[in-house]
Amino acid sequence: MSTLPHAVTVVEVGPRDGLQNEAARISTPDKIAFVNRLSLGGLHEIEVSAFVSPKWIPQLDDAGEVFAGITRQPGVRYSALVPNMHGLERAIGAGVTNIAIFLAASETFSQRNTNRSIDASFDVYREVASAALGAGLRVRGYLSTAFGCPFEGDVPFDRVVTLTRRILDLGAFEVAVSDTIGVAHPGQVTSMLPRLLEAIPPERVALHFHDTRGMALANVLAALECGIATFDASAGGLGGCPYAPRATGNLATEDLVYMLNGLGIDTGVQLDAVSDAALALVPHLGHALPSRYTQARPAP
Amino acid sequence: MSTLPHAVTVVEVGPRDGLQNEAARISTPDKIAFVNRLSLGGLHEIEVSAFVSPKWIPQLDDAGEVFAGITRQPGVRYSALVPNMHGLERAIGAGVTNIAIFLAASETFSQRNTNRSIDASFDVYREVASAALGAGLRVRGYLSTAFGCPFEGDVPFDRVVTLTRRILDLGAFEVAVSDTIGVAHPGQVTSMLPRLLEAIPPERVALHFHDTRGMALANVLAALECGIATFDASAGGLGGCPYAPRATGNLATEDLVYMLNGLGIDTGVQLDAVSDAALALVPHLGHALPSRYTQARPAP
Numbered sequence: 001m002s003t004l005p006h007a008v009t010v011v012e013v014g015p016r017d018g019l020q021n022e023a024a025r026i027s028t029p030d031k032i033a034f035v036n037r038l039s040l041g042g043l044h045e046i047e048v049s050a051f052v053s054p055k056w057i058p059q060l061d062d063a064g065e066v067f068a069g070i071t072r073q074p075g076v077r078y079s080a081l082v083p084n085m086h087g088l089e090r091a092i093g094a095g096v097t098n099i100a101i102f103l104a105a106s107e108t109f110s111q112r113n114t115n116r117s118i119d120a121s122f123d124v125y126r127e128v129a130s131a132a133l134g135a136g137l138r139v140r141g142y143l144s145t146a147f148g149c150p151f152e153g154d155v156p157f158d159r160v161v162t163l164t165r166r167i168l169d170l171g172a173f174e175v176a177v178s179d180t181i182g183v184a185h186p187g188q189v190t191s192m193l194p195r196l197l198e199a200i201p202p203e204r205v206a207l208h209f210h211d212t213r214g215m216a217l218a219n220v221l222a223a224l225e226c227g228i229a230t231f232d233a234s235a236g237g238l239g240g241c242p243y244a245p246r247a248t249g250n251l252a253t254e255d256l257v258y259m260l261n262g263l264g265i266d267t268g269v270q271l272d273a274v275s276d277a278a279l280a281l282v283p284h285l286g287h288a289l290p291s292r293y294t295q296a297r298p299a300p
Numbered sequence: 301m302s303t304l305p306h307a308v309t310v311v312e313v314g315p316r317d318g319l320q321n322e323a324a325r326i327s328t329p330d331k332i333a334f335v336n337r338l339s340l341g342g343l344h345e346i347e348v349s350a351f352v353s354p355k356w357i358p359q360l361d362d363a364g365e366v367f368a369g370i371t372r373q374p375g376v377r378y379s380a381l382v383p384n385m386h387g388l389e390r391a392i393g394a395g396v397t398n399i400a401i402f403l404a405a406s407e408t409f410s411q412r413n414t415n416r417s418i419d420a421s422f423d424v425y426r427e428v429a430s431a432a433l434g435a436g437l438r439v440r441g442y443l444s445t446a447f448g449c450p451f452e453g454d455v456p457f458d459r460v461v462t463l464t465r466r467i468l469d470l471g472a473f474e475v476a477v478s479d480t481i482g483v484a485h486p487g488q489v490t491s492m493l494p495r496l497l498e499a500i501p502p503e504r505v506a507l508h509f510h511d512t513r514g515m516a517l518a519n520v521l522a523a524l525e526c527g528i529a530t531f532d533a534s535a536g537g538l539g540g541c542p543y544a545p546r547a548t549g550n551l552a553t554e555d556l557v558y559m560l561n562g563l564g565i566d567t568g569v570q571l572d573a574v575s576d577a578a579l580a581l582v583p584h585l586g587h588a589l590p591s592r593y594t595q596a597r598p599a600p
Contacts, residue, residue: 182596185561185563186559190563212592213592221518252514255513255514255515258485258513258515261487262488262515263486291514292515293513293514296482
């Protein structure tokens with residue numbers, strides 16, 4: 001394991017990707033407190049919310065208020081997902097300086113998730129990314145269903161490479177190659193990543209694993225060995241993808257950081273601060289946190 | 301990952317290590333059916349029960365009846381845990397031909413778990429192993445708390461090497477080096493195993509991980525890369541260790557096999573047959589199975 005990176009960037013997606021899949025309504029003050037705790041816990045990249053239609057994700061209909069309420073820490077980037085120009089305008093109006101755009105590797109998933117084809121999404125996002133970059137914003141991309149689609153099954157690997165390249169060509173600084181339904185396993189990671197990295201430098205690739213089948217950390221380990229040093233995770237293991245049948249659970253930030261600490265890889269993240277941030281939501285969630293690390297913590 | 305083994309032996313410990321930690325009483329016929337389903341699912345090493353005091357593990361007080369009731373498949377080894385000579389005699393009386401003995405790497409854990417010191421356990425097991433080998437039985441060893449102790453914390457690594465060697469010297473064909481409380485992480489596995497393997501050939505080392513902090517599969521991946529090819533797992537993720545505070549969950553056999561399948565490593569195990577075997581117990585357990593693979597299976 002001599003080739004492992006010395007430091008890893010953890011992209012915290014709990015407030016957005018986590019909460020959007022929680023059935024219980026979380027209040028705006030609780031969301032603000034959650035983001036503030038995460039930023040004080042050493043997370044430097046936090047996806048705070050999404051400027052999407054409230055009909056689409058009711059939980060995140062207070063994105064503007066959350067951005068207005070958080071205490072911005074120096075050196076922390078707070079981002080928002082945007083689906084289109086209208087979302088971008090709302091985000092800019094809320095003072096957002098980092099946006100995320102999301103495309104799918106599966107045509108069927110793209111249609112069902114966003115009601116538009118992959119190419120139509122690129123058309124929309126070409127304008128969005130151009131406007132965002134012109135306004136001085138940073139743009140991050142997601143490529144969902146990159147390891148498998150709930151409707152189509154296997155996704156051709158060449159398509160993942162091509163689409164990752166196309167998202168970067170929109171002006172994204174990195175693409176989070178995402179296992180939306182948690183089917184990826186280390187064998188797939190190990191066969192796929194070297195081919196992806198022939199076309200794209202590792203510093204422009206993040207990985208976004210779901211722990212649906214318990215593979216997320218093994219996948220991270222395999223990806224670290226391929227030179228990837230940016231991983232998405234969700235505090236407490238909150239969330240998942242509401243559009244993927246039976247998909248459950250982002251990789252928990254605490255579980256990821258526990259493993260990275262053990263590997264001697266620096267993240268700057270304070271493990272128990274993140275765990276505490278997620279635990280503070282439990283009275284409102286109606287269920288225990290999926291994070292294994294947090295479940296195993298001694299009772300206070 | 302060119303150094304990964306081509307095949308892995310999965311040692312199924314669900315009927316013993318799994319069930320002993322389940323609060324609900326499982327009937328003898330249900331246990332027999334469970335073992336039979338596992339053996340038909342391609343598992344060739346099954347730890348069926350334990351010949352210990354019923355006061356110690358009430359769930360396993362029917363070990364003799366279970367052994368009498370199972371349908372033995374050719375090529376499948378059915379084993380039982382024994383704590384002392386009396387247990388060995390009961391096991392031999394029940395026609396058992398494979399036993400497991402268990403020692404701890406932590407003095408405090410040994411005292412609390414078995415009410416005797418590590419050295420006293422070796423004294424007992426020297427006689428047990430000698431008698432077992434003399435009677436033509438196979439002996440497998442466990443070394444518990446090898447990655448950390450709930451009472452003592454860190455366990456010196458040299459002690460793990462020394463004790464593994466001592467267990468093999470009793471006549472055991474292999475030692476399952478065990479993370480009883482699920483604290484091991486891949487960094488520890490990667491730093492520890494090469495040192496252990498300087499002293500002991502890899503084919504005499506198995507690893508027994510608990511998924512308490514979600515690290516089990518990442519640990520397996522790290523161990524595979526070190527050349528280990530035998531892993532313990534529990535169908536459905538049943539069980540844990542009742543003596544370790546807050547320890548939960550053996551590694552689920554299904555989750556392990558899903559990952560190994562993805563890595564192209566042969567196990568001979570039929571994934572859904574194992575999942576079905578564990579699912580058949582759910583009406584009696586009072587809780588869902590921890591296995592992430594089984595949780596993610598489509599409803600029938």
